[in-house]
Amino acid sequence: MLKSQSNWIFTYNESDKAGTDSLADVTISPVIKQLLLQRGIDTDEKATNFLNPSFDQLHNTNGFSHIDKAVNRVKQAIEAGESILVYGDYDADGVTSTTVMVEALRESGAMCDYYIPNRFTEGYGPNEEAFREAHRQGFQLIITVDNGIAGIDEVAVANELGLDVIITDHHEVQESLPEAYAVIHPKCSESYPFKELAGVGVAFKFAEHLLGYFPEKFLDLVVIGTIADLVPLKDENRILVYYGLQALTRSERKGIKALKKLCQIEGKVTEEDIGFRIGPRLNAVGRLQDANVAVDLLLTDDTEEAEELANYVQELNTERQKIVAEITKEAIEMFESSDTDKRVIIVAKEGWNQGVLGIVASKLVQTYYRPAIVLAIDSETKQAKGSARSIEGFDMFQNCMQHRDVFTHFGGHAQAAGMTLPTENVVELEEKLDRLAQEQLTEEDYKPQLTVSGKLSISDIDMTLLETIDQLAPFGMANPKPLFHMEATPSEIRQIGATKNHLKMKFADAGVQIDSIGFGLGEKVPYLAKQTPVEVVGELQVNEWNGIRKPQMMIKDIAVTSWQLFDYRGMKNWQQQMDANIENNYFVSFQGSDHAHLPVCDKETVLNLNQTIESLYLLDLPETLDDIRELVQKVDFKRLMVCFSIDDSDYFRALPTREEFKWLYQLMLKRKSFDYKMDAPKLAQHKGWKLEKIKFMFQVFHELDFVTRKEGMIVPADNPSKKDLEEAQIYQDRKKWVELEEIFIYSSYTQLKTWISEQMKAEIHEEEMAYGL
Incomplete structure (x- = not known):
């Protein structure tokens, strides 16, 4: 089992x-x-649409609230020669969103630039100082991509400065919205039917409305951000990814071609190629430094520059993998040395790289299957900043929002979130989330x-x-x-x-x-x-x-749902196969054998247990088959390990036949006497018998009173009673031992397991079942 x-x-x-x-x-x-x-596709129309994705199935961009207002503001900026700043994010979704928006604006004739905040010094989302710097540099309009919906205070600052802010985002909406010039967000648009677009999907929709046509050329970017951000691949996302993979396969973007070459992607690009190769490399840039390099890679039209940037991205990804491994090891050690009964894992340490903490949290979830938060502590600001990952059944966003006052900044989704909080609040957060997990989750939820x-x-x-x-x-x-x-x-x-x-x-x-x-x-x-x-x-x-x-x-x-038999008979090194955890394993010796380093017990000890045994080891042969029968019928075990061997086997000295007994007895009657020392060797040579066989046959005759001793000779008894050979105890003992060996030493694996299975189903008092070997 x-x-x-x-x-x-x-x-x-x-x-x-x-x-x-x-x-x-x-x-x-x-x-x-x-x-x-x-998958909930229960009508012919839904099935046809799902199996045959088409651009016709995409929703009209008019469904977004404020989208006309936002586009008109962009066109106004273009006509007035105003500068537009695209304010992005440092992950693959944010990088591709930024690229799409910049290219759409430039095609429309806008004077624009882009800015991605530094993960380490500025954090995720709108940043007040960045907005002030944009104002100082002469920007009149900021368009956020893949962020902004939580930037209430920062947008208020922009408004004070006379900066207009258009937010395009897809993250969870919090209690109130920023007072932006326009908010392009599917979850803030009652008329837009699909709410699960990635950040790049929202940017793409805005670009389509701005350009006035369907910009298929951006699909190679859209597919990367959509898959990398782990949004549901249904409805519009399925269509965009379906055609996006085709676009990515034939993409002529210099940066993408260089990335594909480094990733050794040839021919058709798959979703796995994005999820495990392209996406992690683009993410690695923002995890270790400014993500602008990733945008530069996607925007460049120079082959040499693209290859140079792609190689740099590759180096960063290698470094990121090393850092992740080191922090994960430390995080596991910290958790293992703490209260491992906690339902929610929270580990925090000074000096950890903030950029990779989401990956580390994911690895903790994979290892322990509990919600996990990994935080880097800044000793100067007394703030802890990091990422959370969760399990099915525990909505990290909603549960953290119940204690929003603990955080300085917080945002994210049900399964992933980012946060900043005072170091002194970490213990409080752990206690509160642990209490919520106790209320919401059962033991089965932790698998x-x-x-x-x-x-x-x-x-x-x-x-x-x-x-x-x-x-x-x-x-x-x-x-x-x-x-x-x-x-x-x-x-x-x-x-x-x-x-x-x-x-x-x-x-x-x-x-x-x-x-x-x-x-x-x-x-x-x-x-x-x-x-x-x-x-x-x-x-x-x-x-x-x-x-x-x-x-x-x-x-x-x-x-494996049935009990299992492990056949180690005759194997000298069987202990190397042994389960390292022997707490619920039992080692039975019927003959009191001594096995070094093993906690050996007798049959009665195991029979008196009232628990399921993981592994039951049989170290030697019992005296009778009933000893085995009793064990397998009364003991609940998952695995049975048969480990014994025998040095002095009686099997090949099998029971003599009745004809052989009859022949020897007739010889005795004819000769009247038998000198064992002199005659037995001659008889053995004549019949091809072993001396032990002859000795055994005379022992049976003696016990049945068929022969006796007189003056050192074996002679026939006078008028012996008629008895069957099986009345002799020595005959019975030999027969049982040969039968035991036949089943436990010389049977095949299948024969042995069949016999044991039969005994498990049988009653203890039942006579021995026929077993043809």
Whole structure:
């Protein structure tokens, strides 16, 4: 038995098949119909739109409140020769938003520049000093992108200075809005039907309204910001990403081409390429220094400059990875040495790089699956600044907003947030959030959730199925790659990777073979017994090697629901396979054997336990089969480890046959006497028997009173009673021992597990079941 690491949420059931009737007029496979229904796509029109994204499905920009007013103000600035400042943000969404807005303004004839605040000295969002500097430099209009909705005080300062501010943002709206000239925000626009655009999506919509046409040329930027910011890939976001990936694939932007080259992206660009390669590199710039370099990279039209900037971005990303690893290690050590019962993890330290704290928080969530806040302390200002990441079921934004007075600055989403607060308030914040978590979360909430879309057998998996599922791409938030549940017996289990930290299994059925890989699951191998069914949850993908394409499963989690037998018989180094945590493992010796470094106990100790045992080790053979029967019937264990060997086996000195006993007895009657020392060796040579066999047969005769001793000779008894061989105790003992060895020493793995399984189901007093070997 092996427990899953995650809670498996099964979204499919038999009613799903009946529910597909609601999509009867759409010509798609049953698998796709079920997956669409699970995503809330329950009409033919919705299904057609989802599977066939079109620009016609995008919403009209007129739905944004204030958008006409904002565009008119920009045109007024252009006509009057006013300077416009695009005020951006330092992450990938903010960088791409800035680029889109700058290019749209310049195409419209505006005199404009851009400014991205420094994460370390200014922080996120509008900054009073930056606005004052913009005024000093002669800017008359500021347009924020991917920020501004929380800048109430800063916008008020701008108004005092005579600066107009247009806010384009998508972050959560707080209690009140800034008194800006115009606010372009889907959640502040009652008439705009889709509320989940990324910052770059809002900037794109503003650019479209300003330019008067659909600027398809910006889609290569829009797709980067949208995927990197983890917004739901549905409705407009799905359309923008669908066509944005195509645009990114063929993009002629010098900066993007240089980035793709560094990332070793060739051919079709995927959402994974953005999420794991392009996005992190653009984010790395703002995490370590001013993000203007990233905007310069996207705006440049010079190939040499693009390559130079891309290489610099690559260096920063490498440095960022190193810093993240160091801070994560320190954060884990701090948490492990503190009160680990806390429902919310908060770690804070002076000297930590503020730019990477969101990544560190994410790693803490992945490790402990609890909400996490990581803060860098500034000893001069007495302020703690950092990032939060959360788990399903705990809305970080709403819970922190309940204690808004604790923060100097705060903003974000349900699963991610940024904050600044006085150092003295950190403990208070920890206590308040921990109390909220206790009220809102159950023990099950502290396990990751895997949403399972369907159940597959080995024979179901082929390239056609993968191509069918690919109709749902691009995948991302709110449209994840479907996870499937599969139960099968692996034909091969092994650890792979330089440090053996990955799991590889092969499954085969009806001529179909499927490879599966579980990254980071290599530690599970010692807990997986051969020839035992396992349950896995994973996603399907194509494995291409030397031009051959075949499906494989990427395992996300694994479980074994039945007891497992681990066969270590005759293995000298079996202790190397032993579970390092032996607190709930028991080592039983029937013969009182001494095993160094192991807490050995007897059978009775285990029988008196009233708990489930993780692993039950049998170190040697019992006297009888009943000893084993009693253990497996009365003890609740997950894994049974059979570790014994035997040096003096009776198996190959098997019981003589009845014909052999009859022949020897007749010989005795004929000869009238038998000198064991002289005659036994001759008899052994003549019949090809071992001396031990002859000795045993005479011992049986003696116990049954068939023979006796007279003057040192073995002679037949006078008028012996008629008895069966099995009446002799020595015969019975030998028979039972041979039977015990037959089952526990010389049986195959399958035979041994079958016998044990039968005993687990049987009654203790039941006679021994027939076991044909």
